[in-house]
Amino acid sequence: MASETFEQRIERACRDKEIPGVLMVADDREGNFRYEKVFGSRSLKDPSKSDPMTKDATMWMASCSKFPTCVAVMQCVERGQLNLDDNVTGLLPELKGLPILAKFDTGDTQPTMAENTKPITLKHLLTHSSGLTYDVFSPTMMRYRIVVDKFTPTLNIKKPLTEALKFPLVFEPGASWEYSVGIDWAGFMVERVSGMDLETYMKKNIWDPLGASSITFHPKKNPSTFANLTDMSVRSGGITPFGTAVDPEAPVEYTADRVFGLNMPDCSGGAGLYGNILDYQNLLHSICADDGKILKKETVDYMFQDHLTAASKAVFNKRLEDPALRETLGGGMMTGMEITYGLGGMIFLKDVEGGRRAGTMAWGGYPNLLWFCDRKAGLSGIAGAQVVPAGDPKFNRLFALWEQELYKKAGKGKL
Incomplete structure (x- = not known):
């Protein structure tokens, strides 16, 4: 046969x-x-x-x-509008002063937080090494979101993304790796330097040129x-x-x-x-x-x-x-x-x-x-x-x- x-x-x-x-x-x-x-x-x-x-x-x-968003970021880098090694909080003040969620075990009622002393760079956001995470992939962050934020993690988000995707870090920027919302935040940076929402930006600079x-x-x-x-x-x-x-x-x-x-x-x-x-x-x-x-x-x-x-x-x-x-x-x-x-x-x-x-x-x-x-x-x-x-x-x-x-x-x- x-x-x-x-x-x-x-x-x-x-x-x-x-x-x-x-x-x-x-x-x-x-x-x-x-x-x-x-x-x-x-x-x-x-x-x-x-x-x-x-x-x-x-x-x-x-x-x-994520890939076309990274392409959009790199177009802005080519134009000199963004720098991969810059501290992102100049454009993303929402991320300024985020603490590190060090521990939140099942029996705890209060999370253990630590101060972050390292800057988050654009490169950190693009490579999932910023300390941010997806709450759905991190049991510790999931518990924090439910107990502290009183937030039910879901992809069907009902609030502005800049609120929904803001929560503590889980490690010092550059020290580890965790699949994260970092590229969403990088997309917000494209919006802020281009003066367009990401839909308009991608249509003009990526999708239309490619048919x-x-x-x-x-x-x-x-x-x-x-x-x-x-x-x-x-x-x-x-x-x-x-x-x-x-x-x-x-x-x-x-x-x-x-x-x-x-x-x-x-x-x-x-x-x-x-x-x-x-x-x-x-x-x-x-x-x-x-x-x-x-x-x-x-x-x-x-x-x-x-x-x-x-x-x-x-x-x-x-x-x-x-x-x-x-x-x-x-x-x-x-x-x-x-x-x-x-x-x-x-x-x-x-x-x-x-x-x-x-x-x-x-x-x-x-x-x-x-x-x-x-x-x-x-x-x-x-x-x-x-x-x-x-x-x-x-x-x-x-x-x-x-x-x-x-x-x-x-x-x-x-x-």
Whole structure:
């Protein structure tokens, strides 16, 4: 019997409800190779009728928002409007004097706070080494938010983001690593130096120059984007305290819970973009090809360097030993791999056999989207599903298989 092709494998995955549906796009720097395919369903809401995934599907991109926000920041750096090593509190007075939450154990009624004496720099914000965190990823901060702030942590935020994302640090800036809201704050800096909200800024300086019309922070204000919105699915069987699926083998099913509000007035540079991933690939291609449309080559070179201190990098790699976190950040090719963080995503420091080269940048988004940009091989791509929770092992394994297929088909698999 002939072995199963990648396309047959992913069609089977969709048919068996391992994943609901997926849109995949990749291309090479030279314009000789393009992969653009859809599989499975746009929605599992009504099992009695077919609702296939389409190439114009709109998805919540979640943390895929971080890379274009970093690109916007670096455009402002190129213009001299921002400096990566400056103390950010000149533009972000909200972060001035934030204490460090040293301890808040279950039995405590009062947190233990320490004074922070180190400045938070823009580079710290971009590399998740500022001391800020996501409350949902930090049990200590989660407890602080509920007990002290009387705030229920949720992505469906009902207050201004500058209030909702302001809370103590969890370490001294530059001393460690913690996935954080730092890039949201960096987005506010772009707004303050440009005089535009991030929606307007990105449209003018990133999406319009690349011919990417679907991507927006406000899908309800963009009729064509909203009309193509993909439904969400959830891995049945419940969610662990860390936020991953209890049973990764359980089938997926429709959920009406959108996780992230469609009506947020602010622009969340860390998680707020919606759009079509074919448009997002236009950005990855531009960066991979060094075509100069968005950023100078030397700026992109700098973004793809190692920007963590030794202390921060050691913590980051230690954290990646946790299978749950490793799956959340992309699974597949990460076991035993030394990784650092650039300005926009994590950087792989070793070649992957038959695949991405050392220096490749990669990241993803909460409802299981993953992207990579391999400037050395000249190949980039993004795959998007709309299934929660994050870090789905089924999706991660399929993405890894797809990436192997891409390098083979593009003739770039040989190291």
